[in-house]
Amino acid sequence: MRQRGFSKDGKHDEDQIVVAMAVDNNGIPFHYKVFEGNTADSKTLVKFLVEMQRIYKTKDTIIVADKGISQNANLRYLEQKGYKYIVQKRIDILGKEDKAFIVNDQGFVQENDYFTKSRLVQSVWAKNKNKKRYSDTFRKQFVYFSPSKQTLDKIKRQNLINKLEKKSINGELPLSALVPEYKKKYMDVDGKTFGRLNIEKIKKVANEDGFYMIETNITNIDSKEANEIYKGQWKVEEGFRTLKSAIEVRPMYVYKDEHIQSHVFLCFLSLIVLKYCIYKLKKFYKDNGEIQKLTINMFIDALKLITITTKTVNGKVVSEIENNLDPEHKELNKIYSDFKYAIDGLSS
Structure with missing residues (x-):
């Protein structure tokens, strides 16, 4: 599994692995797969979905993914298998006609803080040099221009x-x-x-600054809905950031494939627990109409500051004493107290 490959962090001379991950609407991960380190992102989708379909028998699923897997071969596979998808396209690899459509001022309408336009295009099933073979299905392309972007x-x-x-x-x-x-x-x-x-x-x-394109085979949605659904992709990105930072999936100090798999499994399990705790706490605040700032780092800091001293007799816990946080950590103390209440409500 340890191979040298493309590294977004520029660590091209170090062994690495590639991890694919799927999350639900709440950002809680439910599946992952480890690939060899020299596997391109675009080559992970099919194997990942085949495994998911075998395990979960997924139906009526919308695949939301970034431009790393938006190659036409992947989109053809999704269409063949009946998946709905919303993906971002890589503008830099598009043809001249597509790029001209994107940067052309005509057709844009303002939608809140960005401008957008759309068109229907036939699904391309094969390419042979400059020749294209089209299917009888259509895709909808949304172009967005954001001044802030x-x-x-x-x-x-x-x-x-x-x-x-x-x-x-x-x-x-x-x-x-x-x-x-x-x-x-x-x-x-x-x-x-x-x-x-x-x-x-x-x-x-x-010339392409500020533009991005979303492509989907759901042709009856508008630009706002497509954009909102695609923005949910940040939940996957946040999951990977948490794996790398708070959970420290890397660096790894193991080398055998089975040990690498075990390390990733423990990290993934930790991510599930962490994300579920955050979900329960946010739901607790929402259900009680309370506005409370909460981030993953704040939650972890709250847990780190708490120590519990237990007294056992004959192997049984007879008393527990929690430390009291000083006033400087009042907000973190509240987060921990609220979390205990939310979890107690779940278990009762």
Whole structure:
């Protein structure tokens, strides 16, 4: 399982694994699968769904996923198996006609703080060089333009360019320091060793700032509904962030495949428990009409500050004493007290 592959953190010289995960509407994970570390995100979807279908016999499911798995082969598979899907498309790999449609000002209408337009396109079942074979089904494409996203895209790109320029020597940058996406987007590649920043490429990418596209085979929904459903994808991203930070799924100090699987299983189980606790506490506040700030880090901090001293007689607990938090941690103390109440209500 330990293989070197694409790393979003730039750790290309270290062994890694790939983990796929599914969560429910409340952000609570219910399934995961471990892949070899050199597996591309786009290659995980089919095997993951086959396993889920075998275990859960899923029906009437809407697959919501980011642009990492929005390749046409995956979408064709979803259509063949009767899945509904809402995915974000990678603008940088679209053809000229699709890009022209996206950046063309015509057809946009304002929706709250963004602008949007849509169109129906035939589902593409096969590509042979420049030839396409279409099916008799249609997909709906929504294009969104957000001024705030445009500003953020510009800042992120400029920060990256500044970082690349600092690493360059006489304008050249070793390609080993770049992920493949940046080689294609910003660089002129000289052989297999060095690259130079290409200003024209950077300008072309800048023209796409603020835009994103969502594609779905649910053709009877509008742009607002499609956007809201897709935004639920952040729950998966938050799950991965929690795995990496609070639960510390990495670094791993095990090497055999079975030990790696066991480590990931324990981390995944911890994530389920943590997410379920957060869900119960938020539901408790909602049911009681209470507004209370609550984050995963706050909940974990509250648990860390609590110590319970127990007295046992003949192996049985006869008394428990909890420490009292000082006034400085009043909010965390309240969160812990509310959590105990919510859980006691569940068990009674």
